[in-house]
Amino acid sequence: MDYPIALALEDFVPVIFGTAGFALLSQTAPTPAARRAGFTGAMLIGAGGIAKCVWKLGYAAGAGDWKLFEQALFPLMAAGATLLAWALAVTVRRGRRTRAWPFALVLGLCAAGSILAESLNPLFVAATLGVTAISVLGAIIAARYQQWWAVSLYVLGLVLVMGLVPLRGSDSHHTVAFQWLEQGINTSAQAALLVAAWLTLRAVRRPVLVGATQ
Incomplete structure (x- = not known):
């Protein structure tokens, strides 16, 4: 299809x-190390997404098929999701020691599987599980602070993203109209995540802010 x-x-x-x-x-995250790791993870996920967007834009503009940008998505997303999931696990455990090696092991096994199979599918699985874990952990943190709107938005975001799976298997998947529908759903899902994350962070920081004013 012609990609607009x-x-x-x-x-x-x-x-x-x-x-x-x-x-x-x-x-x-309650510790500087976890916050740094989590932020680095967020930037890696974003870098993967931007790379895929640049590929799409170049393809749509007729500038070429930049496969390297397209293929960067899942490796960067998997690595970033692993870092952020560990940081949020530290948060859920209230700053207690949370070993990073199980997270690194899963990522390493998926990376090795991708190399051996000469396919990005194992890293796709790692990225999908990672970002799903992030929303689940975010919901747990939000529930701890009774941020039920945030919990609902995390769930909504997951439902919307999962709803994309059957759409991508449709015979109409490659039509422009269907692409707009899919991107509209994805945009709504990420907007729900953004609002949920903001509500969660505000709740986590509120006791600190209240204490600072007393």
């Missing part, structure tokens, strides 16, 4: 929303 430039440009929107949401979530 407008569609390629719109694809940057959910990436920006999602990256901002992940960055906000990273700041809920």
Whole structure:
């Protein structure tokens, strides 16, 4: 199909929303090391998304098929999701020691599987599980602070993203109209994540802010 430039440009929107949401979530971590790791993870996820967007924009503009940018998505997303998931696990455990090696092991096994199979599918699995874990952990943190709107938005975001799976298997998947529908759903999902992350971080920081004013 002919990929419109407008569609390629719109694809940057959910990436920006999602990256901002992940960055906000990273700041809920109780230790500087976890916050740094989480923020680095958020930036890696964002870099993967931006790379894919640049590929789409170049393709839509007729500038070429930059496969390296397209293929960067899942490796960067998997690595970033692993870092952020560990940071949020530290948050859920209230700063207690949380070993990083199980997270690194899963990522390493998926990376090795991708190399051996000469396919990005194992890293796709790692990236998918990672970003799903991030929303689940975010919801747990939000529930701890009774932020039920945030919990609902995390769930909504997951439902919307999962709803994309059957759409991508449709015979109409490659039509422009279907691409707009999919990107609209993805944008809504990432917007829900961004608002949920903001509500969560605000709740986590509120006791600190209240204590500072007393």
